[in-house]
Amino acid sequence: MTNYIATIGVEVHVELKTKTKIFSNSKNGYGQMANSLTNVIDLGYPGTLPTLNEEVLNLAIKAATVLNCKIRKEMHFDRKNYFYPDNPKNYQITQFATPIGYDGYVEIDVDGKKKKIYIEEMHIEEDTCKSTHRGEKTLLDFNRAGVPLIEIVTKPCMSTPEEAKKYLEKLRELLLYSDISDCKMEEGSMRADANVSIRKKESDPFNTKAEIKNIGSISNVGLSIEKEIERQAKIYDAGETFKPQTRRFDDKLQDTVLMRVKETGNDYRYFPEPDIPFVIVTDERIEKVKKEIPMLPDERRLKYQELGIAEVNANKIVLNRSISDYLNNLLDEKINFKTASNLLLGDIQAYLNKNEKEITDTTLTKERFIDLVNKMDDNTLTSKNLKDILDKVLESDKSISEIMKECNVENITDDKAIKEVIKKIIAENPESVADYKAGHDRAIKYLMGQVMKETKGGVNPKMAMDILTEELN
Amino acid sequence: MKYLDKSIIEINKLLKEKKIKPIDLVEEAYENIESSDLNAYITLTKEEAYQKAKELEDKEVDSLLFGLPIAVKDNICTKGVLTTCASHMLDNFVPIYDATVVEKINNANMIIIGKTNMDEFAMGSSSRTSYFGAPHNPWDTNKISGGSSGGSASTIAARDVLFALGSDTGGSIRQPASYTGIVGMKPTYGRVSRYGLIAFASSLDQIGPMTKNVYENALLLNVISGHDDKDLTSANKEEDFTRLIGKDVKGMKIAIPNFFVSDIVDKEIIAKLKETVKVLEKLGATVDYVDMKYLDNAVTLYQIIAMGEASSNLARFDGIRYGHSKENPEDIKDVYFGTRAEGFGKEVKRRIMVGSYLLSGENAREYFYKALSIRDDMKQEFTNIFKDYDFVIGPTTTTTAYLLTDPMDDPSKSFMDDVLVIPVNMAGIPGLNMPIGFDKNHMPIGMQIIANSFEEAKIYQLASALEKELNLELNPNAGGDNND
Amino acid sequence: MKEKLSREEVLHVAELARIAVTEEEIEKYQVELKKLLNDVEKINEVKGYDDEILIAPWSHNTDLREDKEGEMLDPKKVIENAPRHSGNYIQVPVVIGESEGA
Structure with missing residues (x-):
């Protein structure tokens, strides 16, 4: 200058x-x-x-x-x-x-x-x-x-x-x-x-x-x-x-x-x-007034990072007072805060912006949110499926499982059903199977992709991978 | 007729027994006002008064003041009734709210019969700065009735009505009361709510009762005093101000500051005061002459503080939201300068200009804050004297009422008229004027009784004892025959 | 002590007070205002007081008001007493420049 x-x-x-x-x-x-x-x-x-x-x-x-x-x-x-x-x-x-x-x-x-x-x-x-x-x-x-x-x-x-x-x-x-x-x-x-x-x-x-x-x-x-x-x-x-x-x-x-x-x-x-x-x-x-002061932004940012939230996300959360207050209400819960923060800053914030709402205007109670985070965390609910059901999650009072069932985004959690699909994929892709056996790691990813395609993503990926590996060996 | 010449107890009895109605008293008051022709009023509220009197006919007579007419100084806001402050600036101003004292008067079922004449914005000592011309003194209609509450003093002295409200910033109740031979009380600062009193100097202003005798004065103070949520300076104290009236004053200790009997006061007045001292001593009180610091500085402090505060208080009269406004102004500057040049009279303009100057730049330190410092010491001086004495007394004025035609060209004159009454406003303590006799021209001479904060009841005790002992004929219309 | 204020001094205080003055008035104020200003000079003769100030003879400290809404005026009432108004607004000739204050 x-x-x-x-x-x-x-x-x-x-x-x-x-x-x-x-x-x-x-x-x-x-x-x-x-x-x-x-x-x-x-x-x-x-x-x-x-x-x-x-x-x-x-x-x-x-x-x-x-x-x-x-x-x-x-x-x-x-x-x-x-x-x-x-x-x-x-x-x-x-x-x-x-x-x-x-x-x-x-x-x-x-x-x-x-x-x-x-x-x-x-x-x-x-x-x-x-x-x-x-x-x-x-x-x-x-x-x-x-x-x-x-x-x-x-x-x-x-x-x-x-x-x-x-x-x-x-x-x-x-x-x-x-x-x-x-x-x-x-x-x-x-x-x-x-x-x-x-x-x-x-x-x-x-x-x-x-x-x-x-x-x-x-x-x-x-x-x-x-x-x-x-x-x-x-x-x-x-x-x-x-x-x-x-x-x-x-x-x-x-x-x-x-x-x-x-x-x-x-x-x-x-x-x-x-x-x-x-x-x-x-x-x-003075004492009475001091007691009314909530946790201030600097303290919030530190706290969020302690809980495993990335610095950039911690800062983003604090930019939105009502989201930050919502999260503060969960600080004592045993949940994956990384997942929670991704959820809040990602799909949920997008929904709120689009609909000009505050998170407190939605039906997402503390209990339902915890359920949602846990389902995302153990892959019972995939991010793709979440997008399909998000409106219902935020606008109705039904449990997350119920909504998933209604919308047909339930993961196939039945071993047999998954096994059948995997067997079919293995049968249809002998070259990839051969590649895998020859030690090409890329091949298993391709096969996995085919599984997901076949099930339209409606399968718990971790479970599917386990079964696929088992079947290939 | 002449019911209003009777004692308040008698009037009350007649009302209770339905031998008379409030409307009879209202009618009599208006007849009195019109026949005495003293220019004591700016506005008569006939329509409202008759209507109120009618309404009261169906109500139970539940207090001594029920149905009695009262005059209100025209710097106290009355909803729907012109409130001018005797100024061209407000000669079209109809407030949209009632002052707290007006609410209290209405709740006590008293009847407001009009708004009394005064010095413009209460600035003056003879009511001659009124835009509507000066009121006259009923003892000699060529003379002033004092100021600024000159209209209220005049109408009480003439026995038009029994009750009036005045306001006192630097003696504006006590000095006209002295000139017209009536009783006027400036209560302790904070005793009466100032909400709705158009401010002159906020740290000095106080509303108070003006009546023909001590007892009625105490009764009216009972009605108008008390805490008001709308005025942060109003005190949270309730009491019956008549409770000590009639009690013995034996052993009471009275001080007369030497300044109050110095050569600034007419010899005739000092002589009358000394006669009164003898009466007080006869009643069993002791009287000492004492030296008090700062009394002789009070006028200077008053000029600085009152003009300073006034310059700020009167800034709101700008022709924008209410009141007079210059027609077809050229620009916004013309709205301010033109409106204020047209709307305010000479005395008011002088005081606003000097007050603005005293607060500007370095002057605030040189004059205003210095005055506040000395004011604090002056209050302390009174606090100290009241450790040893029950009362401070002295003459209320340095002369008796002078001619309406006396020159007005000395800007200091109106302040000097109040030299003896101003210290009371500075200290925020109560002071009362009562008549103690007449000069050689049969013009009333007044004495002021001053006590410590919130000791109005004690003042009434001494004043009523003295009033009884002096037993003066104080009705200017009496023409010699004493029918009391 | 001077017997008169200067013209400029009179114009300065008239400006502070926002009061228009005519030539004739200026001459009178030169004398009258000076008289009052000479009066207040007497404050410098007072001695022996301390620094403590008395703002007003208050008998107690401030009571606070509860934050609760009360009655308000109809906008029609607000403009009723105003010499110039337009719609619900109080009107003045156009103001150039920004507020001095807050």
């Missing part, structure tokens, strides 16, 4: 998965009729006052815990004052002086090495309303106004676009797995801003930084940082400088574009919010 060292910090806003808003009891929902999820508090009506949603506090504590942050035990809120049509009170209630979490970190893998990305602070605040621009006018929908957010701010400790992407992927995974947010960047429930500056050497002072706002996907975060580093490098290479500024990533141009040059520091006129007294975070509450 360039001969500069980049310094990157990332700020992420995440909407919390609560039933109601942070300061009012109207519904926290997405994609509903405009202005149907509001009350007088969300609209900033004169005389209204905020109340504080307990679940917001719990989820923020949970986030602070999974991000390895210290938790502040006594905190207050602050008002951030700025006029904007999406800001109903023209001040936003946030935490400026006493963020709930601070001094945390997230660990990422960079080229096989672990690196800690340090979290400066994380705080609780309210979301703004949604504005849509239509020609000469802007339309305001207050459904989002007052949706609870946490903002997570890293130290400027990343140096490549790749690190920023890895950090975001890790952050997203942690928040998803601990049920803090659904982290859908396309719906805006997770939004990222990146601060980028570059310099020649580590010993140089930091240069001017540019902030790239509201980037719509993790891959665009990487791309926009890359483009921004190139842009700044070109400026410095030409012996020029630039002013601190806010930029955005333009999807069409696939590049960052200028939004505005920053004035001499934004004047948000912060002061402590008098309408909300001190909030006390008790040790009991």
Whole structure:
């Protein structure tokens, strides 16, 4: 790339998965009729006052815990004052002086090495309303106004676009797995801003930084940082400088574009919010919240590998929360986890994707799944046959054996029947038999193939091989 | 007729015996208001009041306040009824919800008869910043009735109704009560829910009762106080505020800060206070003059904190969701700048501008946070004094009510009018004004009684003992004949 | 102490407060605002206090609200008080640029 060292910090806003808003009891929902999820508090009506949603506090504590942050035990809120049509009170209630979490970190893998990305602070605040621009006018929908957010701010400790992407992927995974947010960047429930500056050497002072706002996907975060580093490098290479500024990533141009040059520091006129007294975070509450945190992704990946699942598959499973949870429910069972993971990631996931279902929407109970894995494992059911019966396995309540019988994919398990078929094949292929006897291993594979062809795969291959070998000798 | 001149016990008896109906009281209240012509109201809610009175006819008279008319300051939201804050900004604003105190009044079967005049957004000390013109003082209609709850004070003093609600951010209940010779209580911060009170300075605002006497004041506080889930700052305390009324005050210890009798106060008022001290001593209380730190800084702290908070609280009036909006704006900037230039009056604009400035950039540290630090020490100073004394007393105002035509061009004047009442808001403690006599022009002089947090009942105890002993004629319409 | 603010100072605070001012008003504010700012300078004369701040005279800490849905407004009510609206939306003249905040 360039001969500069980049310094990157990332700020992420995440909407919390609560039933109601942070300061009012109207519904926290997405994609509903405009202005149907509001009350007088969300609209900033004169005389209204905020109340504080307990679940917001719990989820923020949970986030602070999974991000390895210290938790502040006594905190207050602050008002951030700025006029904007999406800001109903023209001040936003946030935490400026006493963020709930601070001094945390997230660990990422960079080229096989672990690196800690340090979290400066994380705080609780309210979301703004949604504005849509239509020609000469802007339309305001207050459904989002007052949706609870946490903002997570890293130290400027990343140096490549790749690190920023890895950090975001890790952050997203942690928040998803601990049920803090659904982290859908396309719906805006997770939004990222990146601060980028570059310099020649580590010993140089930091240069001017540019902030790239509201980037719509993790891959665009990487791309926009890359483009921004190139842009700044070109400026410095030409012996020029630039002013601190806010930029955005333009999807069409696939590049960052200028939004505005920053004035001499934004004047948000912060002061402590008098309408909300001190909030006390008790040790009991912290303990209770910690107990609700499920096994986190890193631990899952390790555990899966211990059980014999390949690393690449362990990673794939963790990418799908509901599949991973499904598997976690089986961790104490004595089954072949390699088979189980192949099943889940192969045919089952294909079915789920095709039908837009979650595994929990299917009829595959724990018991039926164990049965299925064991049947696959001892070859009672072949993968070819599985494909034929999969829909029924996932849509009906019948036992696997019953389904196999109904669909005529039962393996011929009767010795005599198999023997008859094998005798017939041996009789029909004297050349191959001769080859085998002459020591050509390939011949037995050919014969075996003929057996499978004859039985349309409906025979236990291991059993068939044993009998074939016996008959040939 | 004139039922409203009778004692509350007598009115209640008449209602119970069905000799009168609530509608008679409503009718009388409107006759009073229309004949006294004090510009005390911004909106009369006749239709709603008569309807409510009718509804009450079938109900059992279950409390002393049943069926009684009440006036509500126009910065308290009433569902379906214009709530203007005496501002052009809200002169078309009809709230879609009731303030908690309004719900409580309705549940107590009291009848709201109108919304009272006030300083615009409660900013002022004479109610002359009202977009609808100032209310008049019934003792001398050329004079102010004080502010910001000037309309409520005026209508109570004139005996139009028995009950009114005011709000007090820096003396806005006690100071007009003093100018008009009535009883006004600023309760402990958190005693009364602020939900639905259009905020001026959130850390100082408190709703309180304004009445002609102490007992009725305590009764109204019983109705409006109590915990509210909708206001995180509201306290979880319930009690009967009349319970100590009539009890002996012998042995009670009272402090008068020297600042309260310094040369900033009219000699005539100090003299009246000293007469009152003698009465208190006669009742068995002891009175000491003490030095208290920070009292003389209270106005400065108030200017910084109240203007700072107000600049944020009033930011929501932007012409987008409700209220006044500039017509045919050129662009979004014009919606903000134009609406706010047209909608707010001079006093409000000044305070918002100065408040914004005091919070901006480095000024937040230089002024606002410094003020919060001193405020903490000032509260501590009161906590300390209440270790040794039951009450702090003093004059409520430095002068009696002045002329409506007095100049308004000094922006500091409205703050200085409240120099003696502001410390109470700073400390969040309760304070009550009661009349103690008249000046040479027969304008009322008021005294304030201050106690520690949540000791309103004790304040009523002392105030009622003194009220009984002083036995003043406080009806400006009485014309000399004393029929009490 | 100065008796007047500069024009620029008045325009700056008017900008912070989002209030349009006329030429005539600027002149008045130069004096009036300065008077109030001189008043608050007195805070620097206060001595002997500690750093502890009082945000508000709260009598207790925050009670938390259960995460349970309550009543919401009909969208028709939401737009009823709004000076400009379109369909279910509250409307303003087009806003250029992105939000400063969250």
